[in-house]
Amino acid sequence: MAAERTPRFVTEEPAQVDRWFDRITLAAGVVVLVLLTLVGLFLLLRSRDALSVTGVWEFLTRAEWRTDVKPARIGVLGLVMGTVLVAFTAVAIAVPFGVLAALFITEYSSTRSRRYLTALVDLLAAVPSVLFGIWGFRFLSAQIEPLSRWISRHFSWIPIFATGKHPRFSGSIFIAGIVVSLMALPIVASVVREVFAQTPPGEKEAAFALGATRWGMIRLVVLPFGRGGIIGGAMLGLGRALGETIAVALILPQVAQVVFHILENGGATVSGFIANRAGSDDFTTSGLMAAGLVLFFLTLGTNMVASVVVSHSRSGAGVEL
Amino acid sequence: MTDTLVRTPSPSAPIASTPPTLTGGPPVGAATVEARDACAWFGERLVLEGVNLVMARGEVTALIGPSGCGKSTFLRMLNRMHELVPGAALDGQIFLDGEDIYGRGMRAQQVRLRVGMVFQKPNPFPAMSIRENVLSGLKLARIKCDDTEALVEQSLNRASLWKEVRDRLGSPGGALSGGQQQRLCIARSLAVQPNVLLMDEPCSALDPTSTRRIEDTIAELRRQVTVVIVTHNMQQAHRVSDRCAFFLAAENEPGIVVEQGPTETIFTDPTDSRTRDYVQGRFG
Ligand SMILES: Nc1ncnc2c1ncn2[C@@H]1O[C@H](COP(=O)(O)OP(=O)(O)O)[C@@H](O)[C@H]1O
Numbered sequence: 001m002a003a004e005r006t007p008r009f010v011t012e013e014p015a016q017v018d019r020w021f022d023r024i025t026l027a028a029g030v031v032v033l034v035l036l037t038l039v040g041l042f043l044l045l046r047s048r049d050a051l052s053v054t055g056v057w058e059f060l061t062r063a064e065w066r067t068d069v070k071p072a073r074i075g076v077l078g079l080v081m082g083t084v085l086v087a088f089t090a091v092a093i094a095v096p097f098g099v100l101a102a103l104f105i106t107e108y109s110s111t112r113s114r115r116y117l118t119a120l121v122d123l124l125a126a127v128p129s130v131l132f133g134i135w136g137f138r139f140l141s142a143q144i145e146p147l148s149r150w151i152s153r154h155f156s157w158i159p160i161f162a163t164g165k166h167p168r169f170s171g172s173i174f175i176a177g178i179v180v181s182l183m184a185l186p187i188v189a190s191v192v193r194e195v196f197a198q199t200p201p202g203e204k205e206a207a208f209a210l211g212a213t214r215w216g217m218i219r220l221v222v223l224p225f226g227r228g229g230i231i232g233g234a235m236l237g238l239g240r241a242l243g244e245t246i247a248v249a250l251i252l253p254q255v256a257q258v259v260f261h262i263l264e265n266g267g268a269t270v271s272g273f274i275a276n277r278a279g280s281d282d283f284t285t286s287g288l289m290a291a292g293l294v295l296f297f298l299t300l301g302t303n304m305v306a307s308v309v310v311s312h313s314r315s316g317a318g319v320e321l
Numbered sequence: 322m323t324d325t326l327v328r329t330p331s332p333s334a335p336i337a338s339t340p341p342t343l344t345g346g347p348p349v350g351a352a353t354v355e356a357r358d359a360c361a362w363f364g365e366r367l368v369l370e371g372v373n374l375v376m377a378r379g380e381v382t383a384l385i386g387p388s389g390c391g392k393s394t395f396l397r398m399l400n401r402m403h404e405l406v407p408g409a410a411l412d413g414q415i416f417l418d419g420e421d422i423y424g425r426g427m428r429a430q431q432v433r434l435r436v437g438m439v440f441q442k443p444n445p446f447p448a449m450s451i452r453e454n455v456l457s458g459l460k461l462a463r464i465k466c467d468d469t470e471a472l473v474e475q476s477l478n479r480a481s482l483w484k485e486v487r488d489r490l491g492s493p494g495g496a497l498s499g500g501q502q503q504r505l506c507i508a509r510s511l512a513v514q515p516n517v518l519l520m521d522e523p524c525s526a527l528d529p530t531s532t533r534r535i536e537d538t539i540a541e542l543r544r545q546v547t548v549v550i551v552t553h554n555m556q557q558a559h560r561v562s563d564r565c566a567f568f569l570a571a572e573n574e575p576g577i578v579v580e581q582g583p584t585e586t587i588f589t590d591p592t593d594s595r596t597r598d599y600v601q602g603r604f605g
């Protein structure tokens with residue numbers, strides 16, 4: 001009789017090693033969370049001075065930075081806009097190139113050269129960003145200007161590619177984005193490459209056996225399988241691009257206004273601005289802390305969304321790109 | 322479901338109104354495959370030597386022999402999958418209806434379209450729906466079909482899977498059982514209407530019922546496509562095939578075909594004693 005039966009739940013004392021393992025991993029997780037909270041709290045406390053003078057809402061919606069007037073008028077809107085524009089430009093460039101690089105490494109290169117190419121891409125991630133910055137500032141910038149001019153001539157009907165009457169093409173968000181894309185590229189490429197490399201060989205063989213070309217196989221099998229990795233890689237690249245400091249501090253003029261025209265001289269990012277103004281008076285520092293807090297939430301949010309996307313897309317559960 | 326149920330022709334079988342026609346696909350009908358002095362290497366190692374074998378139009382040829390004697394390698398030479406393995410090389414010729422598939426001007430994609438393949442481990446595209454799986458070959462080769470729904474039904478029917486999945490053609494192929502997945506793979510191969518179907522131990526990962534269904538499928542495919550099947554199951558080889566080829570590799574020697582002939586002869590009156598020992602289960 002079913003009614004008389006009682007379900008029995010079987011549990012077992014975990015083994016000693018498992019218990020220690022549990023504790024250690026838990027401790028590590030807690031440490032990370034505590035550090036994150038401490039950073040947030042520190043920023044919050046240090047930014048109180050500035051925020052109490054300007055008000056939180058004004059700080060978030062104002063696009064100027066004047067400490068010479070009383071009361072000071074400071075706000076991060078321009079900085080946040082610049083940050084986002086630089087980051088999106090960087091990711092828009094880094095993702096297609098990263099995916100192509102990953103495809104080349106996993107699907108087209110020979111087994112032998114694959115190792116070297118992988119190492120090369122990872123090496124790119126190890127280049128200190130100040131080198132990219134100085135190179136972009138001293139050399140690349142001048143090379144990009146003709147391209148900027150060409151884009152502005154042919155695509156100025158797209159609002160972000162429009163320019164003023166006598167535009168200067170140096171020191172633009174576009175150039176900063178290109179330089180930052182070089183730093184995001186290795187992250188995107190290596191995340192995507194790792195996912196592509198896990199494509200089930202049986203599915204690839206199935207596609208080939210159906211008469212697929214290599215590209216047909218990639219479209220049918222590798223890209224859908226790697227979709228989660230592509231999105232995740234893009235988000236991680238975005239996280240990296242949002243926080244990039246030195247290169248944009250060198251390239252952009254760092255005025256705290258809203259700049260839409262990415263081809264033109266102008267613009268600022270939160271981290272670049274902080275780097276430029278660090279070491280000023282106490283009130284400015286407090287304002288910079290507040291700006292840092294905004295950036296902190298921006299990157300935290302991006303990375304959290306990235307990890308959720310990656311963990312939820314068992315690679316393979318996707319449609320054709 | 323019981324065996325009898327499976328074997329009686331189902332009322333839902335297509336009453337063949339007008340069979341779907343493909344444009345841009347392989348030529349219609351079964352084809353003869355002939356291997357002449359076929360040899361294969363992996364790197365420096367010769368694993369298969371001097372295979373001469375005719376797999377006649379519309380017949381079922383079983384390749385039997387112990388593990389590692391080169392049956393899969395030989396099979397993969399027949400649709401140019403061998404060359405996908407880095408370092409793999411070959412010699413000799415493979416003719417598909419008289420055309421050398423390794424000849425000049427022959428593209429591997431064309432060959433593979435005409436010579437379909439079913440693998441040991443079922444490999445449907447797991448995230449694609451059942452319908453998309455069946456039609457994936459058409460999409461890859463840009464083959465047009467005048468009636469895709471009829472083609473889906475016909476292909477699934479030929480793989481004896483239609484009845485089980487007709488109500489859920491939109492659900493993912495990965496959600497099927499192992500035996501169903503393997504039949505989906507057969508349906509996927511059949512959808513492009515190939516001239517030859519290669520099967521590499523298609524039942525080795527399946528339960529007896531699924532195995533039986535696949536054998537039924539092979540029996541129904543006979544005459545319409547040439548079937549070449551590798552199997553370790555002697556009863557299966559006996560049941561499904563018209564002809565048999567016995568592969569064998571001595572230690573550190575490449576595999577060779579020891580004996581070939583009509584299945585009845587191979588099983589009841591083989592000339593080579595090694596063949597007799599093998600088909601009677603005395604080694605391998
Ligand atoms: N990808 C490969 N690389 C190197 N050697 C291989 C590869 N595949 C098979 N071989 C070797 O080739 C021989 C024949 O293998 P195979 O054709 O798979 O045999 P069978 O299918 O008859 O079991 C075996 O000795 C095997 O070790």
Ligand SMILES: [Mg+2]
Pocket residue numbers: 392393394521
């Ligand atoms: Mg094998």
